[in-house]
Amino acid sequence: MFNNEQTIMIQNIFTVKNIILYFIIINLFGFFIMWLDKKKAKKGAWRIPEKTLFIITALGGGVGTIAGMYTFRHKTQKIAFVIGFPFITVLEIITIIYFSFIR
Numbered sequence: 001m002f003n004n005e006q007t008i009m010i011q012n013i014f015t016v017k018n019i020i021l022y023f024i025i026i027n028l029f030g031f032f033i034m035w036l037d038k039k040k041a042k043k044g045a046w047r048i049p050e051k052t053l054f055i056i057t058a059l060g061g062g063v064g065t066i067a068g069m070y071t072f073r074h075k076t077q078k079i080a081f082v083i084g085f086p087f088i089t090v091l092e093i094i095t096i097i098y099f100s101f102i103r
Contacts, residue, residue, distance in 0.1 A: 023060050030061030034068025034075075041074070050075075054084065062089030 033056060037048040053075070057065045066085045068074065075081040 026056065026059055026061040027064030027067075030056045030064030031068040031071075032064075034065055035072055038072040038074035050080075053081070054088070057085050057088050058092075060092065062086070062092060 033048060033053065037053070040047050053065060062085055066089065069076060069081060069085065
């Protein structure tokens with residue numbers, strides 16, 4: 001499926017450093033997007049779709065979106081967010097542990 005050159009290129013992309021950098025960026029973005037949506041909500045402006053917030057969480061930004069949710073007191077009354085964000089985040093952590101250490 002992949003030749004040796006392609007495998008080496010993929011290994012160069014998925015380094016521990018790059019993965020950590022990705023998680024830092026996606027979580028900062030998750031935190032920012034919760035701030036931005038709260039700001040827009042206060043102004044009655046166009047809002048960020050809830051689906052987008054869940055996608056950012058599912059892409060690894062759970063810590064950032066949860067931190068933003070409680071820092072800005074945004075979406076804390078919606079059970080889908082209060083349960084959904086942590087559920088997705090815990091599920092991702094369990095998956096990472098499983099594929100990194102157990103498998």
